[in-house]
Amino acid sequence: MSALSPSAPAAPRIRRLLPAVVVAAATALALTGCEPGVFAPSETPGASATATESAEPTPTPTASEVVPTPTPTPAPTGSDLPTTPPIAGELPCTDVLSAEQLYEFNPNFAATAEEGTLPGAIGDIADAGGTVCAYQHVTGPDRLVIGVLQQADGFTAVEFQSVGDLGVATSIEGDLAIAAASQYFGAAQDAQPVIDDVAANLQ
Numbered sequence: 295m296s297a298l299s300p301s302a303p304a305a306p307r308i309r310r311l312l313p314a315v316v317v318a319a320a321t322a323l324a325l326t327g328c329e330p331g332v333f334a335p336s337e338t339p340g341a342s343a344t345a346t347e348s349a350e351p352t353p354t355p356t357a358s359e360v361v362p363t364p365t366p367t368p369a370p371t372g373s374d375l376p377t378t379p380p381i382a383g384e385l386p387c388t389d390v391l392s393a394e395q396l397y398e399f400n401p402n403f404a405a406t407a408e409e410g411t412l413p414g415a416i417g418d419i420a421d422a423g424g425t426v427c428a429y430q431h432v433t434g435p436d437r438l439v440i441g442v443l444q445q446a447d448g449f450t451a452v453e454f455q456s457v458g459d460l461g462v463a464t465s466i467e468g469d470l471a472i473a474a475a476s477q478y479f480g481a482a483q484d485a486q487p488v489i490d491d492v493a494a495n496l497q
Contacts, residue, residue, distance in 0.1 A: 381407065383425025383442070385496075390427050390442055395491045400478075403438060406430040414462035415451035415473040416441035422449060424471070439475040440492060446471035454482040461485070467493035 380387050387405060396403055406428050412420055416439055420426050424443030430436070437460070443449055449471045451464040461479030463486070465472050472492050474485040 381426045381428055382412075382420040383423065385425035385442060385444070387425075387427035389495060390425065390440055390492055391429075391488070392491075392495065395488075395495075396429060396438075399438060399488060400431070400436075402431050402433065403429045403436075404432050412441070413439065413457035413460050413475045414455050415464040415471075416462065416475055418449075418451060419443045419471060419473055436477050437475070438478075438488070440488065441471075441473040442492060442496065443471040444496070445469055454479075454485075463489065465489050465493075468497055470496060 380390075396405075408428065408430065411417070412426060416426055419441035422443050424441055426439065426441045428440075429438040439460075446466060446469060449466070451471070451473065453465070454461065454463050456462070457475070459477050460475045461477070461481070461484065462473060462475040463479055463482040463484070465482075465486075467489065470493060472489045474488045474492075476485070479485045
């Protein structure tokens, strides 16, 4: 019995060291299982770490896969405005009124070949073999109709008349009879700038 007594204090020392060893081992085991980002918050609440790890990043498109953005086509202006043949007669409508002059009258007007009843003196000009050109607002019903009779000897018409919602003005300019009709004309003087343009183009 006396030979065993010197080793008796070793048991309390082992009991004191055991908790520390267990804690150290558990900590080492936990650290070996850690990976960067595993404990980062998931974008989806409740998502597991495995789901986060297995998600593949979206590949960045290469230069050959990038679709170029098309360049928008500018709205037509000035000389880019479309033109059409005359509704009646042989005279080109581009000679009667230029695109720039039409733009000055109203930038939202374009030539049209839509046929219809020709108002007042414009119908008389067409019947006499003259030329009729028509223009219409691109988003509305407003119109501009121009009639031109070359060699207008003996042609007569009232200076201004209202036909429906159109005001029709007629003027003899040298050898030309020119009539202009529009919702914008409430009197003969309202149409005079258009008539002057046509006269200057053809004389």
